[in-house]
Amino acid sequence: MELRIDGTAVARCRELASAVVAPVGVFIGEHSTVSVERAVLRLLGVDGVGSDDIPLPNILVDAVGPGALPEGAALAFGRALAETGLEPQALADAVGSQRVALSAYAHAPEAAARGALAPYVRRGLAQIAQRRARRVELMERLPQQPPPLLYVIVASGNIYEDRSAAVAAAEAGAQIIAVIRSTGQSLLDFVPYGPTTEGFGGTYATQANFKIVREALDEVSEKLGRYVMLTNYASGLCMPEIAAMAALERLDMLLNDSMYGILFRDINMKRTFVDQHFSRMLNAHSGIIINTGEDNYLTTADAVEQAPAVLASQFINEAFAHRAGMPDGQIGLGDAYEIDPDVTDGFLYQVAQAQLARQIFPDAPLKYMPPTKHMTGDVFKGHLIDAMFNLTSVMTHQTIHLCGMLTEAIHTPFLGDRALSIENARYVMNTARSFGDEIEIKPGGKIEARATHVLRQCERLLERVGESGLMAAIESAAFADVSRPPDGGRGFDGVFARSAGYFNPFEEALTAAVR
Amino acid sequence: MSRPIKPYGDTLDDGKVQLSFTLPINWSEAADEAARQLVVKMGFSDVAVVDGRKIATGYSLFVVYASTPQSVDADAIVAPSARSHAMSMEEIDAYVFERLGRKIKIAGACIGTDAHTVGIDAILNMKGYKGDYGLERYRAFETFNLGSQVAVEDFVRIAKQKGVDALLASQVVTQKGSDIKNFTALAELLEAEGLRDRVVLCCGGPRVTNLLAGELGYDAGFGRGTLPSEVAAFVATTLVERAKVRV
Numbered sequence: 220m221e222l223r224i225d226g227t228a229v230a231r232c233r234e235l236a237s238a239v240v241a242p243v244g245v246f247i248g249e250h251s252t253v254s255v256e257r258a259v260l261r262l263l264g265v266d267g268v269g270s271d272d273i274p275l276p277n278i279l280v281d282a283v284g285p286g287a288l289p290e291g292a293a294l295a296f297g298r299a300l301a302e303t304g305l306e307p308q309a310l311a312d313a314v315g316s317q318r319v320a321l322s323a324y325a326h327a328p329e330a331a332a333r334g335a336l337a338p339y340v341r342r343g344l345a346q347i348a349q350r351r352a353r354r355v356e357l358m359e360r361l362p363q364q365p366p367p368l369l370y371v372i373v374a375s376g377n378i379y380e381d382r383s384a385a386v387a388a389a390e391a392g393a394q395i396i397a398v399i400r401s402t403g404q405s406l407l408d409f410v411p412y413g414p415t416t417e418g419f420g421g422t423y424a425t426q427a428n429f430k431i432v433r434e435a436l437d438e439v440s441e442k443l444g445r446y447v448m449l450t451n452y453a454s455g456l457c458m459p460e461i462a463a464m465a466a467l468e469r470l471d472m473l474l475n476d477s478m479y480g481i482l483f484r485d486i487n488m489k490r491t492f493v494d495q496h497f498s499r500m501l502n503a504h505s506g507i508i509i510n511t512g513e514d515n516y517l518t519t520a521d522a523v524e525q526a527p528a529v530l531a532s533q534f535i536n537e538a539f540a541h542r543a544g545m546p547d548g549q550i551g552l553g554d555a556y557e558i559d560p561d562v563t564d565g566f567l568y569q570v571a572q573a574q575l576a577r578q579i580f581p582d583a584p585l586k587y588m589p590p591t592k593h594m595t596g597d598v599f600k601g602h603l604i605d606a607m608f609n610l611t612s613v614m615t616h617q618t619i620h621l622c623g624m625l626t627e628a629i630h631t632p633f634l635g636d637r638a639l640s641i642e643n644a645r646y647v648m649n650t651a652r653s654f655g656d657e658i659e660i661k662p663g664g665k666i667e668a669r670a671t672h673v674l675r676q677c678e679r680l681l682e683r684v685g686e687s688g689l690m691a692a693i694e695s696a697a698f699a700d701v702s703r704p705p706d707g708g709r710g711f712d713g714v715f716a717r718s719a720g721y722f723n724p725f726e727e728a729l730t731a732a733v734r
Numbered sequence: 735m736s737r738p739i740k741p742y743g744d745t746l747d748d749g750k751v752q753l754s755f756t757l758p759i760n761w762s763e764a765a766d767e768a769a770r771q772l773v774v775k776m777g778f779s780d781v782a783v784v785d786g787r788k789i790a791t792g793y794s795l796f797v798v799y800a801s802t803p804q805s806v807d808a809d810a811i812v813a814p815s816a817r818s819h820a821m822s823m824e825e826i827d828a829y830v831f832e833r834l835g836r837k838i839k840i841a842g843a844c845i846g847t848d849a850h851t852v853g854i855d856a857i858l859n860m861k862g863y864k865g866d867y868g869l870e871r872y873r874a875f876e877t878f879n880l881g882s883q884v885a886v887e888d889f890v891r892i893a894k895q896k897g898v899d900a901l902l903a904s905q906v907v908t909q910k911g912s913d914i915k916n917f918t919a920l921a922e923l924l925e926a927e928g929l930r931d932r933v934v935l936c937c938g939g940p941r942v943t944n945l946l947a948g949e950l951g952y953d954a955g956f957g958r959g960t961l962p963s964e965v966a967a968f969v970a971t972t973l974v975e976r977a978k979v980r981v
Contacts, residue, residue, distance in 0.1 A: 376909065387790030402907060403847035406883060419847050420907040484849065485881065518852065520861070592852065595958060596940065628940050628958075631909055635756035638789035700859075 220614070220660050222574050222670045228678050229579050235681035236534035237541075239689050244542050247496045250489065251721065253408070253713035255497045256280050256292035258459035261467075262343040262501075262725055263296065263336065264307040266426065268412045269315030276460070277409045282314050282321045289718035297332030298324040300339075307339055329720070340724040344504070350469040351506040354446075357437075361446040363394055367587065367612045367620035369644050370395035370450070374631045376418035378428045382435045387634055389439045389447045392641045395472065395619065397450035398432055399631075400424050405455025405484050406709060410464065420631065424451050424461055429468035448472060450510070453498045454480055456490070456710045462498035466505035472551065472619070473502060476512035477539045478532065481693060482701045483515050487711035488693055499543030500729045507549065510619065511536040514555030514588035516699050522557040522592070523565075526572050527676035528698055529554055533576060534681065535689075537583070544729065547582035551619050555588035556608040560600075564665060566607055571669035573615035574660075587612045589623025598625040602643060609647035614655035620644065738805040749801040751778070756795050761788040769796040778802055816936075816944045816954035819967035823867055826966050830874035833974040839876045840869060840969060841893050842902035843884035846916035850906035851882045853938050857902060857962045866961040875966065886919045890927060900934040900969045908941050914950070921951040934972045936965065 257276035269278045280288070283295040299310055302324045313319035371393045373384040378398075385396040401418030404411075414431060415423040422428060429451065436447045448471035453461040458475065465473055477495050480486035502509055513529040513536075533552040540550045554576055558565040576585055589608050594601045605623035612620045622640040624632045632640070660666050684692040696702040743750025753773065759765050766786040773781045778800035785797040821829065830838055842854045856863035858879045860870040869875045878896055880889065893901055903920050905913035917937050924930040930951075937947050938956040947955025954968050 374909075387793055390790040401847070402849050403883065405849075419912050420909050484883075633756065634793055635754070635789060635795045638756075638793075638795060 220574065220655050220658050222571070222578055222660055222667055223662060224575065224578060224670060224674060228674050232531075232534050232579075232674070232678050232681055233538075235678070235685050236531075236538040239535060239681065239685050240538040240542060243492050243539075243689050244496075246489065247493050249717055250493050250714055251291065251717055251723065252459075252490055252493050252710075252715070253277075253280050253288075254457050254490075254494050254710075255459045255723070256283070256288065257409075257457075258463040258497065258501070259291070259293050259723055259725055260296060260307075260311070261460055261463045262347075263293070263339045264343065265311040266308065266412075267312070267315075272412065274409050274412055275311040275315050278315050279311055279321070284322070285715075287321075287325065289715055290720045291717070291722045293336055293724050294329060294332050294720075294722050295321050295325070297336040298327035298329075301331040301335035302327050329722075333722070333724075336724055340728060343725065344728060347466045347501075347505050350466060351504075354469055354471065354506060357440065358446045361440050361444055363445055363448075366584075366616070366618045367644075367648060368394040368448070368618060369641055370397060370586075370619055370621045371637050371641065372397045372399045372621075372632070373637075374399035374421040376401065376420075376422050377416040378414050378422050378431050379416065381422050381428075382432055384634055384637070385432055386435050386439045388637050388641070389436065389443065391638045392645050393447070393622070393637075394445070395448040395450055396432065396436060397472075397474075397621075398422055398424070398428065400452050405452070405480065405486070408456045408710060408713065410457050410460050424464075426464040426468060429464060429470060433468050433470070450474070453502070453509075454512070455484060456480075456486060456494075456713070458491075458494040458498040459501065462501040462505070462507070465507060466501055470507060472508045472510055473498075474512065475499065475502065475509040476515075476553075477536050478693070478698060479512035479515055481703050481708065482699045483512075485703065485708045487708035487714065488690055488703055488705055489714045490708075490710040493714060495539065496543050497723075497726060499540055499545055500726065503544040503546070503549065504729050504732070508551045508584055508619075509540065509545070509549060510551040510586045511553045513553035514557070517555045517557035518592045520700055522555075522559070523562065523568060525699070526568070526673045527680050529572070530575065530579075530673055530677040531680045531684070532698065533580065534677070537580065544732075547580070548584065550580070551584045551586040552576065552580055553586045553588060556590050556604075556611060556623075557588075557592050560590075560593050560604055566611070567666050568669050569608075569611050570615060571666045572673060573611055573617060574666075575670040575673060577615050577617070584618035586619040586621070587617035588621050589627070591623075591627050594623075594627035596629050598629075601625040601627060602639070605640065605643055606647050609644045610651055610654075613648040613651055614658075616655060736807050737809045739808050740805045741802060743801075747805075749803065749805075751800055751802055753798045753800065754796060755798075756789065756793055758793055760792060761786060761794040765794050766796070769794075769798060773798050773800050777804070813943070813945050816947075816956060816968050817960060817964040819964070819971050821963065821967045821970075823872055823963055823966070826963065826970050827872055827874040829974070830970050834970075834977060837874055837876045838900065838969060838973060839878070839896055839898040840900040840902065841878040841880060841889070841896060841898045842904065843880035843889050844882040844904045844906070845884055845886055845889055845920060846905070846912060847883055848905055848907045848912075848916070849882040851904070853906055853940070854879065854902060854904040857904075857938065857956075857960070857965050862962045864961060866963050868962045869966055872966060874970070886916065886923055889920065890923050890929070893933070894927070894929065898933065899973055900936065902965065903935075903937045905937070905939040905942070908939070913939060913941065917950050917952070925951075934969050936969070938965075
């Protein structure tokens with residue numbers, strides 16, 4: 220099936236989105252954040268915690284201090300590496316236990332610092348490349364089943380319970396497992412350390428937790444003969460650090476949106492834009508597929524009205540991702556099946572929107588999110604709505620399919636809920652596998668008219684955003700009816716202007732690689 | 735008058751219920767029997783395991799029909815609703831100005847680490863819910879929507895600063911009792927600050943009932959499907975009643 224859509228309007232939306240993000244790109248190039256710098260340190264090989272369980276990357280960035288930070292944490296760290304002859308982890312431990320003060324080496328020459336950093340930069344990049352190569356090898360040997368790839372979440376708070384649930388879900392047919400985070404984590408300005416067994420509404424994202432689930436999924440992948448993917452969240456205040464840790468632990472996907480944190484978590488927009496850029500550069504290099512968060516526009520406001528905002532956000536996310544060097548095949552643009560079930564022909568609107576995205580972003584691994592807003596606790600009706608969502612997904616060739624739970628709005632899914640949800644998806648997607656290829660959309664009918672309307676409204680929205688600039692548009696509540704000021708919100712104090720001599724060795728290497 | 739009732743399958747008092755659950759064992763005929771015996775131990779009779787199957791290594795799912803011998807006296811059960819004051823937005827606005835002679839200040843927040851504002855937004859945002867306008871639209875309410883992940887301490891501090899008449903605390907995430915802990919912390923802090931009696935305190939969320947709210951020391955609790963006008967009417971009538979008592 221194919222919608223007849225106005226190709227000129229699509230091209231115009233792309234141009235508009237590109238123009239919208241360009242000035243933000245200039246801002247990004249002139250700034251960095253504490254989280255970007257901590258990610259650099261992690262990639263150099265720094266891990267672990269110091270006193271009071273404060274992560275060493277945080278201790279080091281504090282130790283660099285506001286005077287030296289504008290040139291980047293790497294140089295201050297590199298100077299101390301050169302002068303002490305220590306390895307990065309040993310140096311970090313020494314700073315953490317106050318045996319070494321970075322300021323003592325502030326006068327070491329920059330060339331020596333760069334020279335001391337170089338082997339560790341190469342090592343960090345090589346580790347990421349090695350993880351990526353390993354993924355390619357595994358996916359060739361253990362091919363996935365065709366998309367929509369069934370994606371389920373586990374979220375017990377206890378990583379060991381999550382591991383059992385993840386393996387059970389994989390055996391039941393899940394192809395992607397997301398360990399959902401503890402609800403407060405997006406607002407923490409550090410990444411917790413070590414395996415964790417307590418959380419609220421989810422499990423803390425830590426490097427140790429990543430490793431535990433990755434190992435279990437590798438094992439079950441071998442057993443099932445198909446590669447099971449692992450997902451987490453590069454969102455909130457630590458996007459770049461999570462991206463670095465995910466690269467090292469071979470996660471396959473990360474939730475990573477250019478505006479979600481700003482609108483829905485009140486995280487400062489400048490912080491978010493700078494952080495998402497560097498995290499996406501890392502994701503591009505790691506081969507990690509990002510999942511953007513357009514579903515949130517639909518869960519917080521009316522889904523019929525917000526459809527143009529979803530499409531506009533997809534264009535903006537695509538433009539930001541391209542700037543960070545991501546190929547289309549790694550840009551998992553989001554959408555969700557959230558129209559009120561009482562709306563007559565709501566299903567037609569869902570098909571229109573999903574098919575529209577499919578045609579506009581033909582190479583993007585589109586991420587389709589299930590109904591949540593209108594799930595009430597009536598598990599029987601919920602299971603039916605999920606079936607309609609599953610049908611829409613398979614007929615419009617969505618790529619990443621988050622399985623809806625019949626117990627949505629009741630509790631974090633039980634093991635049995637997840638199995639029923641996967642059964643539902645497998646049944647519908649098998650029985651209607653080729654349906655979308657066998658039907659034609661009525662020219663000028665309701666589906667096509669809806670798609671045309673959404674595209675036209677999206678173009679208008681992008682025009683308005685372009686006129687004021689993205690930051691001003693967000694302030695004027697152009698997205699999700701939420702207004703955020705450019706210098707307000709959480710994490711703004713962690714944004715700083717780069718000095719003329721700023722140096723981020725990974726950014727430099729990855730930028731060169733993209734060119 | 736006593737009126738004992740039982741679940742209804744297709745005949746009065748047959749007591750039929752459906753259950754489904756997972757057991758941490760591989761499926762076999764013995765697993766079906768284990769499920770049946772478990773349901774018998776729960777006190778049910780006529781237990782039929784109508785489906786049992788493996789859903790993962792070491793786990794099986796069962797669907798069971800059974801009869802319960804238990805009944806309850808429906809007439810003896812009282813669960814007062816906070817949603818019984820049916821008034822329209824216009825009626826509430828008029829009522830407040832006439833009886834209180836001023837606007838009602840109301841603050842709402844998703845407290846603790848909960849980031850799900852869907853409930854509080856449905857009640858407070860101008861747009862409202864199911865065609866019923868939110869409190870921001872009312873002339874008689876001055877609304878402060880503090881959004882998500884608001885610490886209980888911040889909620890109370892802001893409420894104090896603004897001099898609000900009513901607080902709405904929302905909790906969507908209920909994992910491991912986090913909602914109850916947060917609701918309790920809020921009620922206790924208001925008490926400690928000496929503010930509890932000066933405000934109308936309400937809680938809301940998909941698992942909240944008015945009965946639970948009463949146990950937690952709240953004036954009202956609003957569960958799924960609550961309309962903004964129902965909350966507005968409760969707050970308005972409660973404040974008017976209290977004003978009468980003071981006079």
